[in-house]
Amino acid sequence: MSVEEKVKENPVEEFLRTDRLPHVWCQGCGIGTTVNCFARAVRKCGIPLEKLAIVSGICCTGRVAGYLKLDSFHVTHGRPIPFATGLKLANPELTVVVYSGDGDIAAIGGNHLINAARRNVDITVIMLNNFTYAMTGGQVTPTAPYESINTTAPYGAYEKPFNLPHLVASCGAVYVARWTAYHVVQLTKAMVEAMNKKGFSFIEVISPCPTIFLRRNRLGDAIAELKFYKEHSVIKHGADTSEVGWDETRPDEIIVGKFVDVERPDFIEAMNTHLSKRLGDKYVWWGKK
Amino acid sequence: MAEIKYTTADPKGVLTGVHYMDGNHAACEGALAAGCRFAAGYPITPSTEVVERFSVRIPLVGGVFIQMEDEIASSICLQGAVWAGLKAMTVSSGPGISLMQEHVGLAACLETPCVFVNVQRGGPSTGLPTLPGQADMQQCRWGSHGDYEVIALSPSTVQECFDFIIDAFNLAEIYRVPVFFQMDECVGHMTEKVIIPEADKIKVVERRYTSKPPEEYLPYKPDPDLVPEMVKAGDGYRFHVTGLTHDERGYPVINAQAQKEMVYRLVEKIEKNAPKIWKFEEEDIDGADVVVLSYGISARVALKAIEMAREKGVKVGRMRLIVVWPFPEPRVKEVANSVKAIVVPELNIRGQIAREVERIAEGVCKVVRVPHAGGTVHDPEQIFDAIMEAAR
Structure with missing residues (x-):
């Protein structure tokens, strides 16, 4: 293979539906970067491709499922988590990843997020947080920082934004991390860990939306945003999640890292253990023993 | 074309014998006999006994019951289970069925074979939780937005709650549609004699899985009866499905031509096959x-x-x-x-x-x-x- 041919070959191409390219994302958008991380994580995670399923909701990030050459499901707005729950419980051999945005997961899907974390359903949720409903033109989300401008908060947001790592951790998630689109190596590693973690894993990825959120809030372009992530991020593994909230558009410190990594029986294990204890031999074990 | 494959019920799910039970319990037993191994539900009168019984029975049969956080979650959780290979249902009544409507549309669009049981009560809104109604008959046909078709059955007796929910599951598999089982509070709570036959006397339809290899398979290329063959997650097809308007590959196509092709087929697969579906x-x-x-x-x-x-x-x-x-x-x-x-x-x-x-x-x-x-x-x-x- 010549050098030229090598350059033309994309190292993650085998994980992509190349017949669907070009994708819908804007120039400078962070979603593509994270998909690149995810594809590399898929290569590294050791899970056979045919046993890996991905579910997305409706948003810019919701389009991820459509570009990955996996069993991929693009469902309704806010509901990828319950769909993923059904997939996983029906076939415990699958590794199931939900890949969606902050509006989809935390606003309309918030009830599903907290209950899946509580149940410790063995799925991985990768939530891109760009602080806005980008696909519909930039409306305010429950993650939008104080004072940030969105079309439905034209004078600036005044609601307290969600601290999602803290929320899911307090509901019982066994793996919780936050990285930014700048931290591609750490993010890739976190994705590998999360997919291999038994139980409910959650990764918040802070990601630039230059077309809408950055422009409307006069925060510069995508490069400026990544520089901001680079210069202000502080890695604090095991941080107290109550202290990792992102309340201001430009926080002094962006706390990133692996905040939670604990063990707790997942839904299927809890169900099998409990019901076999109660029902003895009459119980039909679900999944591989 | 995938032939419709009939088999007989798995004896594990069949409570053969003569019983005295109510319609809700009979519907649960019928579902188990039909091969339903997954139910997601949320408590609501007068339907709750269906999932209560399912939660007692399914650990002894092999399968999963999950009580979800709401009906919206239930109505999509069951579709995840279907795409992973199980037969599945959700059960509700008036307000819950209203909440589920977006996912009726999703099931119609993804062509997810599944069963929605509606034990009808009086409405609108909270209405008459414990008393009967038959006022959701148009809702089950038109309740979700857009053009699509469903199948709906209505039992009159407790025996029929058992018998016809099996038909509901079978029709869901044959036509890959959401099927409504339109009970009502009276039928659901009436107690009568029910005869559950031997498993080998109960006909069930297998899912119409493709025999094509992944490189030849197109998720939404219909058979001559207008119904496409199915695959499930985990079998190496690495397929895509979306609730967006899509082409035969399952890829989103946002234009009038793709819309026309998709919605006409979703409607015509029921309309043109209607003579095989009617039952009176x-x-x-x-x-x-x-x-x-x-x-x-x-x-x-x-x-x-x-x-x-x-x-x-x-x-x-x-x-x-x-x-x-x-x-x-x-x-x-x-x-x-x-x-x-x-x-x-x-x-x-x-x-x-x-x-x-x-x-x-x-x-x-x-x-x-x-x-x-x-x-x-x-x-x-x-x-x-x-x-x-x-x-x-």
């Missing part, structure tokens, strides 16, 4: 002056009124819809042509099924509505009066 019961139509057309518990109450009218010398026939949607239009037209009037008693006041009969019988015969707001069943006298008026 008839008695004494030939020579009748009046035919009472009804369904569910109302068809049963009408029996008394028919008997009373016959005692008065009126020639009364009856037609009972078992499959309500698709509606047996040609047969109703024939009946309309042969009688003076069709009387339609139902537990709603806007003629949800009567208006369908009126549309078909327009200019041919009289259609007499027998509305009832729900909360109880008709007094047979009310239906009797309508028959006598119609016979005049």
